[in-house]
Amino acid sequence: MNRRLWILLAAIFVAVFVVYLFPAIPQSEAYHNFADKRTLLGIANCLNVISNAPFLVVGLAGMGFALRDTAERGSRFVDSLGRWPYFAFFVGVALTAFGSAWYHLRPNDHTLVWDRIPMAIGFMSLAAALVAERINLETGVRLLLPLILLGIASVIYWDVTQARGHGDLRPYAIAQFGSLLVLLLIFVLFPARYTRGADFVVSLGIYGLAKILEAADKPIFALGNVVSGHTLKHISAAVSAYWILRMLRLRAPFRAHPA
Numbered sequence: 001m002n003r004r005l006w007i008l009l010a011a012i013f014v015a016v017f018v019v020y021l022f023p024a025i026p027q028s029e030a031y032h033n034f035a036d037k038r039t040l041l042g043i044a045n046c047l048n049v050i051s052n053a054p055f056l057v058v059g060l061a062g063m064g065f066a067l068r069d070t071a072e073r074g075s076r077f078v079d080s081l082g083r084w085p086y087f088a089f090f091v092g093v094a095l096t097a098f099g100s101a102w103y104h105l106r107p108n109d110h111t112l113v114w115d116r117i118p119m120a121i122g123f124m125s126l127a128a129a130l131v132a133e134r135i136n137l138e139t140g141v142r143l144l145l146p147l148i149l150l151g152i153a154s155v156i157y158w159d160v161t162q163a164r165g166h167g168d169l170r171p172y173a174i175a176q177f178g179s180l181l182v183l184l185l186i187f188v189l190f191p192a193r194y195t196r197g198a199d200f201v202v203s204l205g206i207y208g209l210a211k212i213l214e215a216a217d218k219p220i221f222a223l224g225n226v227v228s229g230h231t232l233k234h235i236s237a238a239v240s241a242y243w244i245l246r247m248l249r250l251r252a253p254f255r256a257h258p259a
Helices: 003-019 046-050 053-068 080-105 109-134 137-163 170-189 197-215 217-221 229-250
Strands: none
Touching: 003 170, 046 080, 046 229, 053 080, 053 229, 080 109, 080 137, 080 229, 109 137, 109 170, 137 170, 170 197, 197 217, 197 229, 217 229
């Protein structure tokens, strides 16, 4: 087996092992206590709800791009099979608009499930997309459905354990942050088939900014009670997804696959 593949598999094993060195991680009820609780236009928690609209716009645009990208129209993919993991990614992005909006209308553990399932679909689909592009096309496409199911299962597992009083977020943490680790490692270890690789790094950077904004929800809102960090997090995360779509639209295959 390729040494780089061994490094990737070993890193995944170590990450899972380290996560399970820690005890079960329950969902804190404080998580649902967002800074901006204003009702506007008759919508509870209005800005946190409507700021999910960009996810729908980006998701639909990405799905349309993937469906229209065929060999007859001049495909942007070396093989048209490579578009399906991205199509699934943008499905997850679009569904996030509905799941997150529903959660923010009534923030609680039960509605949070519908926020996290689309995100898990998105993370896992993107991991499959990069496997297909940089390691092996057929393997990436074959991994797509199993990875999506694992991501969904991690959310359901958390929901079931939370309802029983011993919530455990570790599988979901692996699905979200483990997939990001896999993306970074694949990006570093394996050669690109396409130009615009820097756009992928930019997208991850923007997503990192979204997580910072999420953590600073209350301090940002306290600056003038205009907009909260969580509202800005939604917008930033949607921009991160858009950057993936931008990359796909602008990139081109290398003439020869770099060594």
